[in-house]
Amino acid sequence: MSNKINLEELIKQLEESEKERGYSEEFLDFNDIEVGGEEISLDDTYSYERLKQLIEEINRTYCVSLDTPVPGGKIKRFIKRALRKIFLPVIRPMNEQQVAFNAAVVQCLNQIFLYIENNGNALKISNDQGDKMNMTDIYKRLDEIEKEEEELSTRLLSLEEK
16 A cells, blocks of 8 residues: 555645635635634734734744644544544644744744834834824925935035135
8 A cells, every 4th residue: 555645636636626616716815814703904003012912822822733622523523533643644744844834933023022122112103192204204304314415415515625
């Protein structure tokens, strides 16, 4: 009995199964995926407390376990356990790679968090005081800097001529 898996044949079977079930390319949009009942979206403003919450959450949940309880009735649970035992040698290496990747990402995010925490005063944007800089303010400041640069260049040239 051969332990080799024909990947092309497996992909072909999965594609056929998707067609039979009526799945199409447009069926899932990653922007609409909900996790735990919450829609994932980019926050409009920076919040240190929210960042702290998210860091704590990823530190708790980065490990994806293969040993979760099997739900269902007696027969369904038996079948699911048997399938798990059959597929475990195939799934375990992928799971270990995923957990290792998740751990590396969590460590990177922890380092970013520590950097923000240590340099928070330099990076902090005070939302309480309404110190948000919009693009208009940034362009105005840039124009001021360019004018100052021109004045300094002119003064430098005149000093060099003297």
